Amino acid sequence: MTGLLTDLYELTMAAAYFDAGRSAESATFELSIRRLPKHRDYVIVAGLQQALEYLLQLRSTTPEIDYLRALPQFARVTPAFFDYLGDFHFIGDVFAVPEGTTLFAGEPILTIRAPIIEAQIPETYLLSTITFQTLIATKASLMVRAAAGRAVVEFGTRRAHTPEAGVLAARAAYLAGCAGTSNTLAGFRFGIPVFGTSAHSWIMSYSRERDAFHQLQQVLGPHTVQLVDTYDPLNGTRLAAALGPPLWGIRLDSGDLAELSKQARAILDAAGLRDAKIMASGDLDETRIAQLVAAGAPIDVFGAGTELATSADAPTMGTIYKLVEVAGRPTAKSSEDKASLPGRKQLFRFPDRDILALADETPGGDPLLQPVILKGQLVEGARDLETIRRRAAQPVQPRPLEYSDALTALINQTRPK
Amino acid sequence: MTGLLTDLYELTMAAAYFDAGRSAESATFELSIRRLPKHRDYVIVAGLQQALEYLLQLRSTTPEIDYLRALPQFARVTPAFFDYLGDFHFIGDVFAVPEGTTLFAGEPILTIRAPIIEAQIPETYLLSTITFQTLIATKASLMVRAAAGRAVVEFGTRRAHTPEAGVLAARAAYLAGCAGTSNTLAGFRFGIPVFGTSAHSWIMSYSRERDAFHQLQQVLGPHTVQLVDTYDPLNGTRLAAALGPPLWGIRLDSGDLAELSKQARAILDAAGLRDAKIMASGDLDETRIAQLVAAGAPIDVFGAGTELATSADAPTMGTIYKLVEVAGRPTAKSSEDKASLPGRKQLFRFPDRDILALADETPGGDPLLQPVILKGQLVEGARDLETIRRRAAQPVQPRPLEYSDALTALINQTRPK
Secondary structure, eight states, X not given: OBTTSSBHHHHHHHHHHHHTTOTTOEEEEEEEEEEOOTTOSOEEOOOHHHHHHHHHHOBOOHHHHHHHHHSGGGTTSOTHHHHXXXXXXXXXXXXXXXXXXXXXXTOEEEEEEEEHHHHHTTHHHHHHHHHHHHHHHHHHHHHHHHTTTSEEEEOOGGGSSSHHHHHHHHHHHHHTTOOEESBHHHHHHHOOXXXXXXXXXXXXXXXXXXXXXXXXXXXXXXXXXXXXXXXXHHHHHHHHHHHOXXXXXXXXXXXXXXXXXXXXXXXXHHTTOTTOEEEEESSOOHHXXXXXXXXXXXXSEEEEOHHHHHTTTOOOOEEEEEEEEETTEEOOOOOTTOOOOOSOEEEEEOSSOEEEEETTOOOSSEEOOEEEEETTEEOOOOOOHHHHHHHHTSOOOOOOEEEOHHHHHHHHHOOOO | OBTTSSBHHHHHHHHHHHHTTOTTOEEEEEEEEXXXXXXXXXXXXXXXXXXXXXXXXXXXXXXXXXXXXXXXXXTTSOTHHHHHHHTOOOOSEEEEOOTTOEEOTXXXXXXXXXXXXXXXXXXXXXXXXXXXXXXXXXXXHHHHHHTTTSEEEEOOGGGSSSHXXXXXXXXXXXXXXXXXXXXXXXXXXXXXXXXXXXXXXXXXXXXXHHHHHHHHHHHHGXXXXXXXXXXXXXXXXXXXXXXXXXXXXXXXOSSOHHHHHHHHHHHHHHTTOTTOEEEEESSOOHHHHHHHHHTTOOOSEEEEOHXXXXXXXXXXXXXXXXXXEETTEEOOOOOTTOOOOOSOEEEEEOSSOEEEEETTOOOSSEEOOEEEEEXXXXXXXXXOHHHHHHHHTSOOOOOOEEEOHHHHHHHHHOOOO
């Protein structure tokens, strides 16, 4: 992880702290949800694993440092700053809400307490990686709930904002309840179940659709998923059914999925293929999935691509990363519509509400911000994907967010001079 | 670039072609624009450079191959297939529309002619990398045009779908006319001008706003951009102005930017800082920029983040990658609303229209699909960012797309059997 994967101003600020002799000052930054994404009334937190890897592996190479040194913005900066950057490693503390947790507007996801430069530079990376995976996990959660027990498989890498984003979208979708992904690298890297069907090109590469179906069975056996809509979906289904087993099932990728799935089911059943499954895909989102479920469409697996891997109806989210304390002094900004809350905080979850309090308060409830890095060392913890999946699968219960009296008092005290 | 960064079905299809003894069959795939993104009437093509690097560097490691070998889907596949994958390198031809070119619905971006396995596997990666950068370049083009000669700087990595996507968003935004980016790694990697301002945390880290402004000047000198809205934007502007030069200018990040920029301009001018610039940011898109320009807001530089780096109002685009010819036979699919066009094609640009024709036709006009890889070797060409920027800066002229008579005849002939 290169230290250059950040906004330039993080580095000019770092230089300014260094030149001001303030690099050792302890600061606390808080990454929190200013506003929920559009069309969402909760989020499922995701992306912490990548955030931790970044913090623990952040290093810059000599050519990268030399690049900075030559930038006009750094012309007046003391040379010792570049030595500092070359030796950079994170020695601070990180507290985070576990992945898979449900959060609401105004709530913190992560706090960093570290020497101010170490806490400043990661802002850009942390916001991006946590916001993105949280958006995708939340979208997946909605789709999985809409599917009401039927499987949802993530198919969206081709629409993700870079193929590498597709790998992390697959991770986020899986932790939020998807059954697996089509992304092979995500399977290799994270142990996520991988699913494949077949491509229209496979069918088109044969002069006769039946030959394509037959040849696929020879190779994939019981894992064969026949894509039946290249020319005519019901005719394709009849051809696939006539071949008999071995067969996992068929995939519909266009047309009226409710109607086609019913007719395809009847064709498969009539051929004695009652165990053959039906997968459906094609711009599916939670609304379309709910409609198909409500219509009694006999679809066993939903393949979710574009809408899931980009969170297309809400591709952004108002997360912020704000200084809340420096050298023991609480800080806040008061910009119009963009104010922030001062002080090191803890989020306490109660059955009927969440309470945002100062970090040293003990109002009861479950403290959600847990230590994950202390003095630059990873804290052991159950952060495997299966644990996270169980957490994300719990019922979502919207709840009000209240501030503790002490936090309220601090907000009122913290005014600019 | 690992060969696993693809959908599993690309690899099961590859295994099926291999087992069927068809791996050497020549196929042509076409990556094209089925539908324009929402709210767009053109796109600026981008992402070719990353597509070429992927094709030329695609390799898989032994642990990756072993992972595939152990998947249940591959249980029946001949072991020789995994040796083939381990030795994989691309030996085909690629033809592409140059980055920075304006394209419209129904037009091809890239074609690959290669042994069918080599052309199949890259589908997922090529779609993602080209679609994403094209979306961002197009959004940037709209914002740059709205700015009517004032600079637009890309600030969006924190909102991009992963930090690495931010690097490529910066590239796409720059090639489409942005003046530069805040993404330091994009500056290092692509030679793009980098810009920085200062952070609210910098201001908040000082008890007095004036002290933060003063200290920043000491370090950044004439590159100092004072962020004035942490507490009160006009008071902040007065504090910055009172300090005098050296100063690049100020940045407004909240509130009524039209009104605030006028008042800030007056404050700066009254202090004799007529050369000090005003940068504005805060959820800017082409509509808001056009409003600010129309309102006569004295803003010199627009900082564009969230909306630009995610193409937030149109985060997806209907690009497709379809088999158009195999072993000399033209192919097409006829799925409902998802039909494709057969045959190896060329796109010819005329002053008043585009003509999509078969590859061996010569209707005149400029052929837009140019050879970029031949027999696995990169074709020399002017593909530097400055050349691409000049291309993208040309006026956009919507034009109808016509099919040649020969293509029309082939479409009518190509029906499934």
